[in-house]
Amino acid sequence: MSNTWLYLDSPLMRGASVRRWQEMLLALDYDIGKWGVDGTFGRDIDAATRKFQQDAGLLVDGIVGPASWAAANARFQTGTTTRPSIGGVVPTVIDGVEVWDYRDVAKPPKNFSYVRAWKQISGVMHHRTACVLGETPTRYLPVNAHIGVTMGGRIVLAHAWDKMIWSGHGPSPWTISIEWDGNPEGRPGYHWKPGGGPHPITDEQVKAADVLLGLLLKAFEQNGQTLKYIVAHRQASDQREADPGWECWQKIAIPWMEKTGAIPGPREGHPPTDGLKIPVGYAGDTWGTGGQIPKDWDPRSTVPFWKS
Numbered sequence: 001m002s003n004t005w006l007y008l009d010s011p012l013m014r015g016a017s018v019r020r021w022q023e024m025l026l027a028l029d030y031d032i033g034k035w036g037v038d039g040t041f042g043r044d045i046d047a048a049t050r051k052f053q054q055d056a057g058l059l060v061d062g063i064v065g066p067a068s069w070a071a072a073n074a075r076f077q078t079g080t081t082t083r084p085s086i087g088g089v090v091p092t093v094i095d096g097v098e099v100w101d102y103r104d105v106a107k108p109p110k111n112f113s114y115v116r117a118w119k120q121i122s123g124v125m126h127h128r129t130a131c132v133l134g135e136t137p138t139r140y141l142p143v144n145a146h147i148g149v150t151m152g153g154r155i156v157l158a159h160a161w162d163k164m165i166w167s168g169h170g171p172s173p174w175t176i177s178i179e180w181d182g183n184p185e186g187r188p189g190y191h192w193k194p195g196g197g198p199h200p201i202t203d204e205q206v207k208a209a210d211v212l213l214g215l216l217l218k219a220f221e222q223n224g225q226t227l228k229y230i231v232a233h234r235q236a237s238d239q240r241e242a243d244p245g246w247e248c249w250q251k252i253a254i255p256w257m258e259k260t261g262a263i264p265g266p267r268e269g270h271p272p273t274d275g276l277k278i279p280v281g282y283a284g285d286t287w288g289t290g291g292q293i294p295k296d297w298d299p300r301s302t303v304p305f306w307k308s
Contacts, residue, residue: 006041006064013041021045021064024072025052026135026152029086034132036152037204087138097211100137101157109159111144111166116173118162123229123262124216125168125175126244126253128184130195145177147212153204155212161219169236170287176216180205180252184245187296187305192242201247209252213259230262231284238289241306249297264293
């Protein structure tokens, strides 16, 4: 890659070399913009490149040539780790995915309530951030959630999983809350306009989802529990009808259910509040003003996007 020249051009440069440069900037804690590692040398990458060149004492011209490649490589070869710390934490890399663990150092978020026994935890709840938080892991620490996953595929373990955080209304006491960065489409063509986007679930987030599921299953097993339920925030509030969106449900939640046998909500003693008779594993349960998983998310469901 050291002989590859990259710069802002028209049409925009794309390809494996750009992707590698983005990965290096990201690992060195430079803000590469809301689109993450997408293999495109746009204005955000030009700005990040210039900031890197300034910090490295290079000519600030936005051109990634031999000097910039060499300086970035040198940063990786110093010290005992190949990755810098952010907020005092150095990531672990699992199957190519960065895992940033702040659970022992982060202050509890605003909606932290109490520490619960692991026997109370039986599920996870999926959310989208409804905006772009970006790639800096520490930006996820004030969020009322246990885990954040950036669009570039970084996993941020923000808060200990036995902390009860009011993050998803009714199911909060028994779920671990996961925020996937980006503003989702609730159904194709529909999204919350103030949040920008919409932002599709990225390939990097799908890859991170596999690693994250492994971490979750290990924790459940170590604490004598089973992951039984995988739910969406829309199931608990009519103010979250698009959360986490059809792509998150189809690309992450459904594959997780297929791998684990988990279902979208506890059925015993808790019939659907809207009275619909949907088989286990299809449309799930509801809490409070929430709605079930709609057919826009799961073609097996007969539930419309929002109940009347």
